[in-house]
Amino acid sequence: MSWTDERVELLKKMWGEGQSASQIAKELGGVTRNAVIGKVHRLGLSNRAGAAGPAKAEAKPAPKAEAPKPKAAAPKPAPAPKPAEPEVVMETKSATPPASPRRQIIPAGQPLPPQPSANEISPEALAKVNAIEKKAKKLTLMELTEKTCKWPVGDPATPNFWFCGLPVQQGKPYCEAHVGVAFQPMSSRRDRRR
DNA sequence: CCCTGATTCGC
């Protein structure tokens, strides 16, 4: 497989969307994640920062090699199809519906899934979930795999019911955000010391 | 152990 224009395009697109190298490689097919990463670097777009600068910046001062890297200037037009919104959400909502323009009382009675509701979970985790649900893949039951977050969103009796679908946290059935709010209700979780 | 991206270096 060679890096055709289209493939590179898809690579750029997905990378820009924050897809992982392995996911991109899988999508492209015929290449490994190493190939993808290598290409990404050669293209000069290793850094996913663009518009919305993520507060987190991993610096690599190169502990070993001290090769001078003149880092050619990367003329980037305006690659920002999906500016990542900084999480400034301070909403006072607890269990609010997904990213839906119009909200309403959910029909069916009380069949709400694991949803936290009255539980006491860090507002942080909740905000995280709410934020991440906007980026959810919105998968259907059949689309779930061992690697997709199985956190249900919405009402099963509603057309807009879906599963998070984001990459799961290794081992767990949910993505990181949902893992944080999923199983935590351990009456006393004070063993495990670090 | 699963995964992530980063870098090196022979091809």
Next chain:
DNA sequence: GCGAATCAGG
């Protein structure tokens, strides 16, 4: 330019 091997984390 390419990407496997390797590195350095999470």
